[in-house]
Amino acid sequence: MARSGGSRRPEAGGPGCDPVTDDQAGGGAAMPAAPDRAGFVERVMITLSGARQPIVAILLAISFFTVISGKPVDGLLLFVVATALAWDAGMRAREQAACEAARAYRAGLAGTVPHDAPAASPWPDGADQPAGAPADQAAGPSAWRLRTTRPGLRVLALGSAAAMIYALVVGSFDRYSWPATAGVVGLGAGVVIVGWGGPTRQREIPARFSRTAVIPWTSLLVVGGLWELAALLGQPNIETGSYAHPTISTLTDPLLSSTPGRAFALLAWIALGFFLVER
């Protein structure tokens, strides 16, 4: 079981990277080094390289539509998070590239370049993980003690009871009220912090999917997003719902107008969060 604390930033490119030192190089030779402090322009370039991550692009799109929907603060917060993630992904890609360069440099010093030396991943976060690699290797060290199985029945029962109480209490508050906001922000922030610490469960990571394999999922995501956008643009204005062109928000308004409906929706939201944290 992998368990680590403190900074999770991999040293000079992460596990398995053993950068060449001046002593090893015989001194005086130019040596690839791990990235150090970056200037402003370089920081921007690193962030832009990380923005190629699909999830970052999706968050930026959500941020944009949140802003034009009349919630500029929410949109700005999302933008900040997306930018931070882009920076993190860009830094990882940079460190990995430095690591690979150091490896190649050392191989060159030894007079041979191994044919099986892995090339730097074209993906910002090293997407070419080996199939079936354990989660603690593929995802890096985790701040949490990794479980190998589902939570026990007692934990599940306690968690379900807590989720029910939470949903009933928060669901009893009016939508868009400060108590409801505090409840949702508190749980959401807590789960994101848990996610930042790494996985909570050891899982076998599926091998990288082929492009054709993910076409159904990406197609549905794109079609669903465009359909929602078309409905949004069909409204009288961006902040006013339309019966003729209802968005998902408009369609869920009747459900969320009652306490039982809000409690049910909150339970579904928590269940989705549990499913995601367990990945």
Place this chain on the structure above:
Amino acid sequence: MNSHDITVLGFLIVLAGLIGTDLAARTTRAQVPTFAQVFTRIMRTRTGRVGILVAWAWIGLHFFAK
């Protein structure tokens, strides 16, 4: 069928597509990953993990928070 019905039908078709794709991935030999496998794969990195969880948190904020 008016524009309201057509819009709702579109969402239902996408929802049916999501459920059908997952069922097909689980029950047939189609080379399509399941919904869970897709998210396990996306969330193997910190960027993917935090990004997905932020999107999940945003759903809660969007429907309930000020």
